[in-house]
Amino acid sequence: MIFLYACTIFLSAFLLFQIQPIIGKMILPWFGGSAAVWSTCMLFFQVLLLLGYLYAHLTTRRLRPRRQALLHIALLAASVALLPITLDEAYKPAGNAEPTLTIIGLMAASIGLPYFLLSASGPLLQAWFAREKPGSIPYRLFALSNFGSMLGLLSYPLLFEPSLTLPHMSVSWSAAYAVFALLCAALALRGVCAHAARAPAAAAPVGAAPSGRRRLAWLALAALPTILLMSVTSHLTQNVAPIPLLWVAPLSIYLTSFILCFEGGGWYRRNWYLPMFMLSIAGMVVFFIAPALMPKTAWLPILLYCGGLFCCCMVCHGELARLKPHASQLTTFYLMLASGGALGGIFVAIVAPRLFNDDYELVLAAIASVVAVFTVVYREPGGAAYRFVSREAWLKITVFSVTLTSLLVAAIFLFAAQQNIVQRRDFYGTVKVKDVGLGEQRYRQLSHGVILHGFQYLDAAKRRWPTSYYGADSGAGVALLAGRGAAPQKVGVVGLGAGTMAAYCRHGDAYRFYEINPLVIGLAASAFSYLPDCPAQMAVVQGDARLSLEREPAQHFDVLVLDAFSGDSIPVHLLTREAFGLYFRHLKPGGMLAVHISNQHLNLAPVVKLAADYYAKEARLVQSKQDQRRGVGMAEWIVISDGAAIFQSGELKSAARTIHAGQHIRPWTDDYSSIYAILK
Secondary structure (H helix, E strand, O other), X not given: OHHHHHHHHHHHHHHHHHHHHHHHHHHHHHHOOOHHHHHHHHHHHHHHHXXXXXXXXXXXXXXXXXXXXXXXXXXXXXXXXXXXXXXOHHHOOOOOOOOHHHHHHHHHHHHHHHHHHHHHHHHHHHHHHHHHOOOOOOXXXXXXXXXXXXXXXXXXXXXXXXXXOHHHHHHHHHHHHHHHHHHXXXXXXXXXXXXXXXXXXXXXXXOOOOOHHHHHHHHHHHHHHHHHHHHHHHHHHHHOOOOOHHHHHHHHHHHHHHHHHHOOOOOOOHHHHHHHHHHHHHHHHHHHHOHHHOOOOOHHHHHHHHHHHHHHHHHHHHHHHHOOOOHHHHHHHHHHHHHHHHHHHHHHHHHHHHHOOOOOHHHHHHHHHHHHHHHHHHOOOOOHHHOOOOHHHHHHHHHHHHHHHHHHHXXXXXXXXXXXXXXXXXXXXXXXXXXXXXXXXXXXXXXXXXXEEEEEEOOOOOOOOOOEOOOOOOHHHHHHHHOOOOOOOEEEEEOOOOOHHHHHOOOOOEEEEEEOOHHHHHHHHHOOXXXXXXXXXXXXXXXXXXXXXXXXXXXXXXXXXXXXXXXOEOOHHHOOHHHHHHHHHOEEEEEEEEEEOOOOOEOOHHHHHHHHHHOOOEEEEEEEOOEHHHOEOOEEEEEEEXXXXXXXXXXXXXXXXXXXXXXXXXXXXXXEOOOHHHEO
């Protein structure tokens, strides 16, 4: 019996968290590859988890075992009938509406019922186990459930993503879900038979109902780690790369803390973790409000924020484990945990983007977690926290630290906001405009998170200079100048930024920009003068560039520039074989595609070269050097054209060189992509 329950709970948790990166990767291409897509997915998962826990709580309290079993078996059968997982094209965005509700509706239609039943399985099966084996303590099954969840997450980037396409993943997951449904139905029937066969006995002991104060503590200790989890994930995916690894790693840490705290082996010890908790909070707050202090390496911010998240989760979940109730109150306890998770998800995905003009929730949650943990610890006189100081001294130290930190953080955020001309936030993140420098070297920059998205000199003689990655020696500049003649040019640009590419436009030219973020469109037109000064015919198309290009007739561009950065990486859906086929459809014969591949962490050259080879196109690498006097930075571009002839003359002859792939990777398609083969 124990083995059957353990296998079913493990499989349900594995599938529950395996589907999260799968469905997230499926819908990313429809919504621009933004980090906010994952936050919205997390919100959906948290709300469904709450509904699943509520279902488990109500059915175990209100229904007799036979009716409960029949209801659950019927729902399992209905969920299996909805498989395999497919996306409804009706939800594909066609306009410029805010996509949060569309994403939630799409996920509800595609995976809602199976995910709901998987969410309910943990508390429901543990309640059935406690009913079959009165007096047992099922919390180790909760640790096993979280272990299955963690394996489900880790197996995706390490095993499934590098070897399987999305359709294969969907079919494999659906087959495993059918096995789970059979096991769960068998346990439901077994529970009914065991209940009917068991002779009447004295009622099992029932623990006291938790007080309102204890329920509030459960809620806070569950909500704050969720806010930190989603905030850390959002910060890393916006400022490092929007890749599944940076979705999976923080969530795996979150689950590991549940495993260690509820396994029962005493992994959480206050005298160890409370000092690390305070240090990690301090580290995250300092480097978040002063990112310039962080060395320019990919792994250090990942280690810092993931390590800090682990310490915070261990403390919050460790305190939750210390406050867990009698087994008779199990579903109530899990319901409060799920409620806290859902509240945290709603705060990060819905409330914060509308309430704040910057990413304040990470720092706020860090400070609030100190307050919550202190409150719980303080209510236990004589605990481990008072080994070195008195209870009153602990109170004074904590209150002083929290107050001082809060005032300091508020002052720094206020000072930083005053330095910005504009600071706004929407679904796609925080966008800031700031003036930097003095005299003739003074310039205005646009940033998204901590990533620079272009700048413009304010001096009248320099404001038409193409800066940053778009200098005359860059791949985009060389492609434009090499294809320029007396006839007007038609140019397409994927990714608007500050509008720097408009510095190249002439009378008679036609420039068409594609930009997903409405804030960026407004700021490029109002805070910078590249677009207003452009004498060419100009249009800006709002929406995901790939979806926009799919809907449009062939544009016959002379040059198409691809520079749609999200964080420090071009969104994956813009680098697949199908995406390049779309770009080539919009180029005229002899036209050129310039792809920006500058990246600290990823070697994108092999991906682009394989796509060009598939369509029998010639691809060459253009590397430009830094020129501080002109405001130009180092950049790597790949220029692609129909044949090699265009690279034998003019600027391209000296600038472009053959690409040496140097590594064998599998071509990226809409159904397959793996980031690990191209890590630098």
